[in-house]
Amino acid sequence: MKEFKLKVFRYDPEKDERHHYETYTVDYRDGMTVLEALLWVFEKKDPSLAFRYSCREAICGSCAMYISGRYALACKVQVKNALEGDTVTVSPLPHMPVIKDLVVDQTKLWANYARVKPWLINDTPPPERERLQSPEDRAKYNMEIDCILCGSCFASCPSGANNEEYLGPHALVWASRFFHDTRDTADIERLEIVANEYGVFRCHTIFNCVEACPKHINPTDAIQRLKKAAMAYKLGLIKKK
């Protein structure tokens, strides 16, 4: 393959009434990622293109997009794996307002994250050295801490699309992360936040988030574990630790 087509969602709020797609013919290089293809277009063809990027190694979470029918990080997906015929189609993450081209307004993503009090809560005075935690206890939240807050799961979730107030898989993953950390003492406080129709009970186990997560996290699993605790709490079976 010498070249391929990159079909890109375009919307310029200063010029356009509505969005359209523009198709660019891109020189292919073995191993080329979709992010590299976007940068190629920006540098060689169209400096008006807008998209977010930073680390280019799938750890910063900047470049989550909807690529040929999948939620993905543009830096992590190789062009050859995203081709449909001779074309890769790139759109912004859905369910968030488009600012320009592939850049979406993520205000809600960040705000919902903050709603679950995503910080360790433990009001007992800390020891002089580290709080001890066994490797087994550390493993209880090992999956959740891989989250990079890229927004793929949040964008992919139909429950969120139909409910403005739903926390979303990313925020619930972080609630689960602290809930399962033996150093954290705010179980009840967090269950109060998530044990309601805008929290874990709004998850209808559609599993889109599992497919969407570029870091192999299973948010649905994290949410169900939290849901179980939330049920127990609602039934009065969980009191303070």
Add this chain to the structure above:
Amino acid sequence: MRMKHRVAIVGGGLAGLRAAIAVYDGGVHDVAIVSQLPPVRSHSVAAAGGINGSLANHPDGKDDNWEKHAFDTIKGSDYLADQDAAEILAKEAVNVIVETEHWGCPYSRNPDGTIAQRPFGGAGFPRTCYAADKTGHALLHTLYQQVLKRGIKIYQEVLVLSLVRHEDRVVGAVVMDIVSGEIGTVQADAILMATGGAGKIYAHSTNNLLNTGLGMALAFWAGVPLKDMEFIQFHPTGLWGTNILMTEGCRGEGGYLVNNQGERFMARYAPKAMELGPRDIVARSILTEILEGRGFNQGGPGGGYVHLDLRHLGEAKINERLPEVREICKNFAGIDPVYEPIPVQPSQHYTMGGIDVNIHGAARLKGLYAAGECACVSVHGANRLGGNSLLDTIVWGKLSGQHMAQFVQDDPVKGSADRALADAQAQVEARIRELFTASGTEQEAVLRVELQENMFNNVGIFRDEDSLKAGLAKVRELRERYRNVKVRNTGRVYNMELIRAYELRGMIDVAEAIAAGALARKESRGSHARRDYPERDDANFLKHTLAFHTPEGVRLDYSPVTITRYQPQARKY
């Protein structure tokens, strides 16, 4: 857009977040973070291997203490570190690491529940605390969470375009809201630069795509010297092709470096430390193997490489300790390190130099501070040890934040800075207009690549007078050609072309400081390896380089190195 805070922190990586927390906890709640990125997107997130502190948790580390950490740091620096600063770094280490643990940082654990530590290059003991191979990610998210907990104001996707001086001090900055394109100002009694490194001045860098060194350039333009800029760290093991970092933790966990003869060639260069020699020595050893014909892909496209072999560690250990390395190799190189060796080549990694600051993080301009990779205290001297950069960010984030909290209470800006801010904004707007109206015979993307290749080839791992003169001449040529760079995208909203063109001017000026400092330093020390002056020359060059910006180009001066108790000696590993 007119913002006013008592303290402004420029940059939302580890140093910036830690500083904001320290300012807030120091009683000054009106502190704001101004960052080009949402904080968790900052390049601190990509740090992998760990953070050094003499916790003495490892069975082989029971005799470790802060003095040994300080000595390793100073020896690693090839004696260019200020020893009082290195002592502070090592003394503070245990406390600041434990503090992040109390804040929830998910460190990996020993069976007894203490923080796990691994061996790292140039260190006498297993001293590097880690969270698998995602330590930067773990720390950055933890500090971001602490910033949220305190309700500290964050302006994200706001880029600082210039620092504003008024009388004898800094009073604010001109900024651009990237999303709206609006230009405005932020006024503050003190400003901390925490903008990270300048890796993207080089080709073949492990850095993210936004580390252009603009923060350093802003201070440089404001009259503050950059220190020791010629010391550029090349990481021994960038993934061949993409130069994504293959953490030093790979070798800390027991990985081998192997040439095309199947030899563990480090035996020739660092017979005792082997793969765990310091980065400058290991990087030069790899390049020497390649230059002498013992690499793979000799002369092929993308350059030669050697193998980083993890296979003998086994799948279980790789999955537990180095899961991200495995993931990156599968994704970006199509190989699985459980079954295949990893092709690696030395890659630009870190800027030891930076904005000249004292041990409080204060620059030579009242009210201006700097911390983290954009700053130079100096603790890393001519060569930084792996695991000391994360430590540097949180130690000097904290110390400079504490100092700023006191400073703004003792010495706030008196009178109005409005005029100075408005004038500075007008100057920035004029510069942006020039970018829109230039002749357009040159393109930002073309000049950027030429700069990067020039710096890697001429001001790279090995240097000599000819290469450095050629490198410097090329930088100056690029500055001339830069006048003809035209920004074609005239839109306001999310104008990436404008930002990149603006950054390029900073990259060129910082590159000049690097090349000029390297040409003038006629010795080899740490990462600065001159083929024409292969020995360290303490009689003439045991001193810091200071680069000042002038309208005619860079002007060099020097300042003494602080020696407390470790006299320079030959550096063997």
